[in-house]
Structure formats: structure tokens, C-alpha cells
Amino acid sequence: MGRRRRLPIMPYHREGRAMLTEVFPGIYKTVLHNATVEQGVSEINIFLIPGRTGERSLMVDTGFHQESCRRQLEEALAALSIPVSQLDIFLTHRHHDHCGLAGDFARRGARLYMNPEEERHPYDCITYRPTGETAEAQRRVLRYVGVTREETPALWASFERVSAEAEKQNGLVLAITSFPYTAVRRGDRFRYSDYHFRAIPLRGHTYGQLGLMDEEKQLFFSADQLINGVTPIVATTYPDEALLQSFFDSLEYVKRRCTEGWTVLPAHGDTICGGAALRDAVDRSVFSYLEKCSRVKELLAEEERVEQERSRDGAAKQAADLLRTMHRKEGERTVRELMELCYHVEEEPSGGADFFKYKMTLTKTFSILEYLYGIDFITRKERDGILYWSLRRELPVR
Numbered sequence: 001m002g003r004r005r006r007l008p009i010m011p012y013h014r015e016g017r018a019m020l021t022e023v024f025p026g027i028y029k030t031v032l033h034n035a036t037v038e039q040g041v042s043e044i045n046i047f048l049i050p051g052r053t054g055e056r057s058l059m060v061d062t063g064f065h066q067e068s069c070r071r072q073l074e075e076a077l078a079a080l081s082i083p084v085s086q087l088d089i090f091l092t093h094r095h096h097d098h099c100g101l102a103g104d105f106a107r108r109g110a111r112l113y114m115n116p117e118e119e120r121h122p123y124d125c126i127t128y129r130p131t132g133e134t135a136e137a138q139r140r141v142l143r144y145v146g147v148t149r150e151e152t153p154a155l156w157a158s159f160e161r162v163s164a165e166a167e168k169q170n171g172l173v174l175a176i177t178s179f180p181y182t183a184v185r186r187g188d189r190f191r192y193s194d195y196h197f198r199a200i201p202l203r204g205h206t207y208g209q210l211g212l213m214d215e216e217k218q219l220f221f222s223a224d225q226l227i228n229g230v231t232p233i234v235a236t237t238y239p240d241e242a243l244l245q246s247f248f249d250s251l252e253y254v255k256r257r258c259t260e261g262w263t264v265l266p267a268h269g270d271t272i273c274g275g276a277a278l279r280d281a282v283d284r285s286v287f288s289y290l291e292k293c294s295r296v297k298e299l300l301a302e303e304e305r306v307e308q309e310r311s312r313d314g315a316a317k318q319a320a321d322l323l324r325t326m327h328r329k330e331g332e333r334t335v336r337e338l339m340e341l342c343y344h345v346e347e348e349p350s351g352g353a354d355f356f357k358y359k360m361t362l363t364k365t366f367s368i369l370e371y372l373y374g375i376d377f378i379t380r381k382e383r384d385g386i387l388y389w390s391l392r393r394e395l396p397v398r
Contacts, residue, residue, distance in 0.1 A: 020076055023271060024219060024263060026050070026193050030076045032063035034097070041097045045267055046073065047221065049192045050080045056111075057082045058192040059089045060212070060221055061267060065100030065176075073101070085109040090190070092202075092223035092267065093209035094118035095127055096176055103179040112181035113190075115199075117208030125237045125359040128163070129176055135163050141237045143385035145362050146334025155348045158355060184210060195219070204247025205232045218262040218274065225250060226281055228269040231288040235363040236370065239380070239387065244371035248286060255282045292342060293368050299341050300378060300391040304331045332381070332388035339365035 023029045028048045034041055044063050051057040057080070063069045077084065084105060091099045091114040099114070106112050122129045123137040125145070142148070142159055149156045186201040190212065197212040202225040212221040224232050225247070236243045255278065258264055262274025272278050339345065339361055349355040369389050372378045381388045 019072065020048075020079060023047070023265060024217075026195075027219075027265075028076070028080060029265075030072060032069045032072060034064055034066075041268075043268065044097045045265070045269075046076075047265060048076060048080060048082065049195060050082055051086065051192050056086050056088050056192065058190070059087055059110075061092055061098040061223075062089060062101035062105055064097055065104075070101055070104060087111070088113065088190075088192075090114075090184075090210075090212060091118075091181065092211060092221070093206040094129075094176060095206065095224075098223075098267065099176060099179070102181075103177055106179045106181070112179060113184045114181045115185065115208035115210050116183045118206060120207060121238060124235060125363045126233075126235050127176060129178070131178075138163050140385065144239070144335070144387050145237060145339075145366060146336035146386055147362075148386070152336070152348070158349070162355070186210070197221075202250050204234050204243055204250050206235060207241060207243065213257075218258075220254070220258055220262060220264045222254070222264050222266045222272075224267050226254060226264060226272065226278075226285070227266045228272050228281055229284075230269060231285045233360050233364055234289070234367040235360070236367050237363055239370065239382075242370060242374055244289060244367040245374055247289075247367075251282045251286060255279055289368065289371075292364075293372055295342050296338055296365070296368050296372065297377060297391065299338055300331070300333065300389065303333060304391050331390045333390070334386060334388060335362060335366050335369060338369065338389065 020028045020030050026049060028050075030046050030048070031043050032046055033043045041064075044061065046063055047058075047060040049058040059073075059077075059082075063073065077087070085108075087105070087110040089102065089105055089110050089112045091102060091112060093099075094114065102112055119129070121137060122131045122134040123141060125141065128134060128138075138159060142156065146152075147155050147159065184199050186199055188199040190197040190199070195214050195217060197214050200211040200213045200220075202209040202211045202223055205224040209223055209225060211223050211225065213219070226232070232247075234244050234247045254264075258274040258278050260275035262278070264272040264274065264278060266272060272281055333341075342365060343361050345358065345361070349358040369378065369380070373380050373389070377392060379390050379392050381390075
């Protein structure tokens with residue numbers, strides 16, 4: 001066994017600002033900052049564990065695909081005497097703020113690890129992976145949520161424009177090109193310095209997100225599944241993935257497992273202590289989504305009442321004729337329509353940060369609808385590639 005390296009006293013300072021902070025014995029954090037507005041994410045925590053002499057070291061995620069972030073990580077690695085050739089990088093999930101520099105580090109000799117389930121789709125409403133299949137996948141997803149060339153031409157054109165930029169790899173930070181990695185599955189083990197980690201499934205924020213947990217040291221890297229003071233986006237635009245239900249199940253496990261004495265290191269924001277603080281963070285996220293679930297149900301119930309009133313007023317035929325021209329039935333709404341009502345979106349995004357926020361909110365609304373559909377509170381019908389949602393006439397007895 002090699003000896004553990006003797007490192008500078010933390011925090012480590014460079015050019016007058018703290019670049020590295022020891023957040024747990026032998027574990028260091030550097031915070032990368034976003035230099036653009038289009039991504040919707042302002043910063044990310046990158047964690048590093050120097051290995052013993054002659055052994056490999058670990059970095060959790062790589063941050064944004066920006067030169068300033070690359071330089072900061074190079075400085076952090078140099079300060080900890082970690083050569084890239086001896087560096088393992090655990091990618092918690094395939095979002096631009098977590099693996100933007102993955103390809104760069106792979107080309108320089110780092111070894112990357114990721115769950116291959118993160119690449120099951122070439123496109124969702126948040127990330128874009130330039131391949132020959134991506135443009136068509138985007139069009140299919142947009143129709144799912146009710147963004148169509150016919151009904152929302154300006155919004156459709158905005159998505160097409162972003163798609164064209166990504167295919168040309170024209171500096172679009174949300175477009176993540178392919179990189180080589182070793183597949184990781186739940187339960188896989190990793191050892192660095194004094195730490196023995198197990199890969200923990202964190203389905204919810206994404207389909208294949210993974211965290212790292214050391215039960216003996218009571219330490220947990222929670223990625224984007226649990227963030228202090230922020231409700232993570234549960235991002236899906238594909239049917240039958242049940243991400244919000246998985247998110248709830250995952251947080252219930254974390255809540256029971258990470259009791260007093262545990263330390264949780266999220267990818268964004270401050271460290272979370274196990275016990276009461278962690279329970280509060282979990283409850284805030286869960287209740288935030290349940291509140292939106294209730295609001296979506298109310299909107300669908302309101303749509304049902306409006307249709308009944310039309311019928312009583314003798315305007316049923318006119319309303320039905322209008323709905324038929326829109327290829328839908330009474331009481332139905334699309335993801336886009338419900339999102340705009342639930343989150344009070346009154347204008348289509350013009351671009352930049354507004355466009356990214358619009359995309360994120362679409363995925364969140366889709367996840368809420370899938371959850372309500374999964375527990376039989378609402379119905380879902382697909383016609384002409386568009387998903388229509390309505391309140392179930394007879395709610396299940398529970």
C-alpha cells in the first residue's frame with residue numbers, strides 16, 4: 001500500500017482567492033463558474049481525492065466546456081500533484097455542467113466512468129448529443145410535448161435553429177460530443193486513498209445518474225439529486241420512464257440512510273449534514289413537486305368543468321368542431337399548454353437563458369404528468385405524435 005500524500009493546509013489560495021477547500025479529510029473542492037447565460041447554471045462543485053503515492057486519483061465530474069474552467073481544474077490538479085495520466089473521472093450524469101470537459105480530459109489520458117443509461121436517447125429537452133439521429137429525435141420529442149411546426153411555428157423554429165448550431169458543433173455549450181468511458185453500474189466499487197465507494201443509482205434528475213457512497217466514512221456524493229435550498233429538475237421528455245417516482249424513491253432511501261453523522265456533498269451549493277438538515281432538504285424537494293402535481297390536477301379538472309359548462313350552454317357542437325380541427329378531444333391538454341398555465345409562462349422564449357429555462361420547465365411538467373399518469377390520476381393519449389393528457393373520470397380507490 002502506498003503512503004498518503006502530504007498536502008498543503010487548506011484552503012489553498014492562489015492569486016488572492018481560494019481555489020481549493022478541504023471539505024472532508026483528504027477530499028478537496030473547487031467551484032467552477034459559468035461564463036455564459038444560456039446554460040441556466042451558474043456554478044458547480046468539482047471534488048478531487050488525491051490517491052496514495054503511485055496510485056490513481058479521483059475527480060467527480062468535469063464542469064463546463066469553457067477555457068476558464070479548464071485552466072482552473074489544471075491549477076487544482078497541479079496543486080494536488082495529480083497527473084492527468086493517473087486521474088479517474090466519475091461522471092455522475094451526462095449534462096453540460098458535469099461533463100463539458102470530459103472529452104478534453106479523455107484525450108489527455110484520464111480514465112472516465114459513466115452509466116451508459118445516460119446515452120439511451122440522443123436528445124432530450126435539456127441536453128443535445130450531436131449524432132445523425134439527434135435532429136429527428138428532437139422533432140419527435142417536441143411533438144410529444146405539443147411544440148409543432150403548425151401550432152407553434154416560432155418556437156419550433158427556435159428549436160430547429162439550436163439544433164443546426166449543435167450539429168455544426170458551433171460552440172453550443174449544451175451540445176456534448178461523444179467521449180470514451182468505462183461503463184459503471186449500480187453497486188460497482190471504487191477505492192481511492194482511504195475511501196471505499198459504492199456506485200448508488202440516483203434516477204430522477206436524469207435516467208442514469210449515479211452517486212458515490214462510503215458507508216464506513218458516512219460520506220455521500222449526491223450529484224444533482226439533492227441540493228441545499230434548491231429543488232432539482234426531474235428531466236424527462238419520453239413516456240413511461242417514471243423519473244419523478246424514481247426521484248421520490250431515491251430521496252426516501254437517502255433520507256433513511258444518511259442519518260446523523262453523515263456528510264452529503266452535492267454538485268451545487270453547500271454541504272448538507274445528515275439528520276435533520278438532510279430530512280428538511282428532502283422534504284422541501286418532495287413537497288415542491290407534490291404541490292405542482294396538485295396544481296396540474298386542478299388545471300385538468302378546470303378544463304373538464306369548462307367543457308361541461310359549454311355543453312350546458314348549448315355550445316358543445318361548436319367547441320367539439322374546434323377541438324377536432326386541433327386533433328384533440330374535450331378536456332385534453334398538451335404538456336406545453338399545462339406548463340404555460342402551471343408556471344405562468346405568457347410569452348415564448350426569445351433565446352439565451354429564457355430559452356433554456358423554457359426547455360427545463362417543459363421537462364419538469366412532463367415528469368409531473370408521467371407521475372400522475374403512473375398512479376392512475378390522469379389519462380394519456382397519443383395522436384399524430386402528440387401526447388394529450390386529461391383527468392381520469394373515475395379516480396382509483398387508494
